[in-house]
Amino acid sequence: MGTVLSVEKLSTYFKTDKGIAKAVEDVSFTVNEGEMLGLIGESGCGKTTVAQSILRLIEYPGKVVKGSVHLNGKDLLKASNSELSKLRWKDISVIPQSAMNALNPIYTIGDQIIEAILLHEDVTKKEAIKRTKNLLEMVGIDGDRWKSYPHEFSGGMKQRVAIAMALACNPKVIISDESTTGLDVLTQAQVIALLKDLQRKMNLAVIIISHDLPMVTAICDRIAIMYAGKIVEWANTDQILKDARHPYAKALLNATPDLSDIGRKVQSIPGSVPNLVNPPKGCRFHSRCPYVMESCSQIVPELLEVSPGHYTACLLEEIRHG
Numbered sequence: 630m631g632t633v634l635s636v637e638k639l640s641t642y643f644k645t646d647k648g649i650a651k652a653v654e655d656v657s658f659t660v661n662e663g664e665m666l667g668l669i670g671e672s673g674c675g676k677t678t679v680a681q682s683i684l685r686l687i688e689y690p691g692k693v694v695k696g697s698v699h700l701n702g703k704d705l706l707k708a709s710n711s712e713l714s715k716l717r718w719k720d721i722s723v724i725p726q727s728a729m730n731a732l733n734p735i736y737t738i739g740d741q742i743i744e745a746i747l748l749h750e751d752v753t754k755k756e757a758i759k760r761t762k763n764l765l766e767m768v769g770i771d772g773d774r775w776k777s778y779p780h781e782f783s784g785g786m787k788q789r790v791a792i793a794m795a796l797a798c799n800p801k802v803i804i805s806d807e808s809t810t811g812l813d814v815l816t817q818a819q820v821i822a823l824l825k826d827l828q829r830k831m832n833l834a835v836i837i838i839s840h841d842l843p844m845v846t847a848i849c850d851r852i853a854i855m856y857a858g859k860i861v862e863w864a865n866t867d868q869i870l871k872d873a874r875h876p877y878a879k880a881l882l883n884a885t886p887d888l889s890d891i892g893r894k895v896q897s898i899p900g901s902v903p904n905l906v907n908p909p910k911g912c913r914f915h916s917r918c919p920y921v922m923e924s925c926s927q928i929v930p931e932l933l934e935v936s937p938g939h940y941t942a943c944l945l946e947e948i949r950h951g
């Protein structure tokens with residue numbers, strides 16, 4: 630299982646009235662072929678900024694100031710605009726936060742998918758229509774509905790159409806950016822199950838961006854936990870569930886209801902995410918960390934491998950050395 634996407638030391642800043650907000654700082658991770666990676670954290674932790682930086686969708690006053698994003702060896706951050714437009718859809722695509730952002734209400738869903746296929750693939754219109762119908766069938770929608778308009782579909786079905794659109798040009802990597810937010814719980818579960826099923830069948834690499842820890846732990850192979858613009862823990866899902874090391878990762882797990890252990894008390898995380906215009910020196914979690922030491926406000930903890938494939942950014946000796 631080779632690496633498809635490799636993000637190295639990615640940093641994205643935004644100019645604000647109050648100064649430079651360091652929204653994403655030194656974020657590194659990889660995604661393998663056929664793997665589902667969950668990027669998780671509280672609201673405002675930088676997950677969506679990571680996705681937008683990967684896709685080069687950051688606009689002024691934001692800027693990717695450092696790092697690289699290699700997709701099959703090609704650095705997306707250095708690609709020309711024409712190279713990038715070829716890579717988007719065909720190599721990497723996105724299922725956005727709301728299907729309404731993906732679908733234009735004045736065109737039929739079929740026309741929108743067909744247009745994407747014709748723009749990026751050397752096929753005839755007849756072949757594009759056939760593929761569109763197949764894509765709709767794959768996401769559980771009658772292929773003959775390709776002439777329907779977005780308003781003729783429910784929220785869950787629109788999200789299925791957004792998945793079909795993301796798959797239109799057979800990409801190797803898909804980023805799902807909170808794509809089930811706003812749907813009712815049952816529809817969310819159905820859309821996520823569909824995405825997992827397609828990911829397996831098509832051997833896709835998928836990045837799931839979410840604040841929903843139970844959903845991410847249920848479907849992802851590996852999980853990267855973000856806090857205040859940085860990845861603080863990155864490991865396979867079992868390691869996160871059974872052996873989370875970083876105090877924030879542990880706190881996040883404790884703050885999440887567990888249906889298999891209804892007797893367990895859910896503990897909220899005291900304090901709030903720091904202002905990223907003037908992020909705290911040292912470890913960004915130090916004002917909320919129950920294990921804080923003097924060095925935590927001075928030294929920035931690096932993401933270190935604490936056991937095979939398990940990375941944590943914390944200065945505690947027992948965490949670094951197990």
Ligand code: SF4
Nearest residue numbers: 912915918925943944
């Ligand atoms: Fe807590 Fe210090 Fe570890 Fe940060 S580095 S998580 S403040 S112990």
